[in-house]
Amino acid sequence: MAKSVAIIPARGGSKRIPKKNIKSFYGKPLIAYSIEVALASKLFDKVVVTTDDEAIATIAKEYGAEVPFLRPKELSDDFTGTEDVINHTLEYFQQNNEMFDYACTIYATAPLLQKQYLIEGYEKLKHSTATNAFSSTSMPFPIQRTFKLNSKGRCEMFSPEHYLTRSQDLEEAYQDAGQFYWKKLHTESKEIMFGKDSIPIILPRYLVQDIDTLEDWQRAEVMYEVIKRLEK
Numbered sequence: 642m643a644k645s646v647a648i649i650p651a652r653g654g655s656k657r658i659p660k661k662n663i664k665s666f667y668g669k670p671l672i673a674y675s676i677e678v679a680l681a682s683k684l685f686d687k688v689v690v691t692t693d694d695e696a697i698a699t700i701a702k703e704y705g706a707e708v709p710f711l712r713p714k715e716l717s718d719d720f721t722g723t724e725d726v727i728n729h730t731l732e733y734f735q736q737n738n739e740m741f742d743y744a745c746t747i748y749a750t751a752p753l754l755q756k757q758y759l760i761e762g763y764e765k766l767k768h769s770t771a772t773n774a775f776s777s778t779s780m781p782f783p784i785q786r787t788f789k790l791n792s793k794g795r796c797e798m799f800s801p802e803h804y805l806t807r808s809q810d811l812e813e814a815y816q817d818a819g820q821f822y823w824k825k826l827h828t829e830s831k832e833i834m835f836g837k838d839s840i841p842i843i844l845p846r847y848l849v850q851d852i853d854t855l856e857d858w859q860r861a862e863v864m865y866e867v868i869k870r871l872e873k
Contacts, residue, residue, distance in 0.1 A: 643742040645763070646687045646734070647679040649706065650726045651749040652717045653694025657854055662692075662749045663700050664858075667865060671852075672697065674752040676704045679745075682756040684763050686741070690749075691730045693717035709733065731826070743767075744824050750852040751820040752865055755844075762823045762842045769840060772830040776818035777841035778849045783811040815841060818849045 651672050655661035663670040672690070679688045690701035690708050693716075698708040715721075716729055727746055734741065743763065747754070762774040785803040788796045798804060803811060822834065832838040847868070850861040 643767070644686045644740070645684055645743040645745065646689060646731075646741045647685045647745045647747055648727055648730050649675050649679070649688070649690045649701075649747050649749050650723055651690055651692045651694070651697050651701070652712070653692065653697055654717065654719070656719075658852070658858060660696075661852070662694075663697055666752050666858075667862065670700050670704075671752060672701060672749040673704045675747045675749050675754060676701060676706045678754045678756050678759065679747055680705050682759045684759060685745070689730060691726055741826055744826055746822040746824075748819055748821070752852075752861060753848045753850060753868070754820050755848060758842050758844055759821055762821060762840070765840050765842070766823050766825060771838050771840045772825050772828045772832070773834055773839040774823040774842055775834060775839060776820035776822075776844055776849075777815045778818045778844045778846050780814040780816055781846060783808050784814045785811045815843070818844050819851050820844070820849075 649672065651662040653660070658664065662672045666674070676688060676690070679685055688706045690698065690706045691712050692698050692701065692708065693712040693714065695711070698711065701708050710733060712726065712729070716726055723746060727744065731741070731744060743766070745759070745763070758776060762776070766774040785800040785806065786798070786808065788798045791797045817835070830838040847864060850857060850864055852858050852861050
């Protein structure tokens with residue numbers, strides 16, 4: 642039977658929102674939401690938090706995650722990529738003779754995460770030849786009609802040929818939702834995550850909010866409150 646592991650990266654050095662991963666979000670540490678949804682999905686043999694921070698480790702254990710080690714400092718700075726952190730965790734288990742068929746990276750900053758989409762990602766990946774399945778959502782505005790500021794502070798369209806094209810005639814675009822990333826561990830691929838070996842799991846936009854700034858945090862709280870009201 643296939644074995645799966647959920648890996649939740651959560652370092653302690655958040656600068657824009659101090660102690661972001663364990664800051665209280667509607668009465669619970671932010672990371673608790675990711676842990677609880679992972680456990681509730683019943684997809685995983687292990688739900689693991691990889692962190693360099695004792696306080697995060699303690700809270701993660703309180704909510705049911707395993708923290709088998711504290712991440713080394715060289716994998717806990719501003720320049721360390723998520724892939725390196727995940728590989729470090731998988732290598733730890735390999736060295737302890739524990740192997741998995743699927744790994745799912747779940748961000749600690751995803752309080753709007755729903756278990757149904759985690760399950761959808763796993764099921765679609767399992768029954769396909771793809772290597773990855775990840776959370777995504779549609780763009781709220783046609784990217785072909787967006788513009789940037791040039792060196793003089795003036796507008797410059799990315800696709801000026803579409804200035805007069807009707808929005809409804811433009812191809813829809815999608816973006817990473819920043820919640821979860823499934824991967825088959827025994828399938829090789831040279832494609833990037835946003836490539837042809839990946840299955841996007843499309844989430845409604847009202848369930849998607851990055852939390853990098855205090856404004857993001859406040860917006861996520863409003864979205865969460867509305868969702869809870871609608872569920873009653």
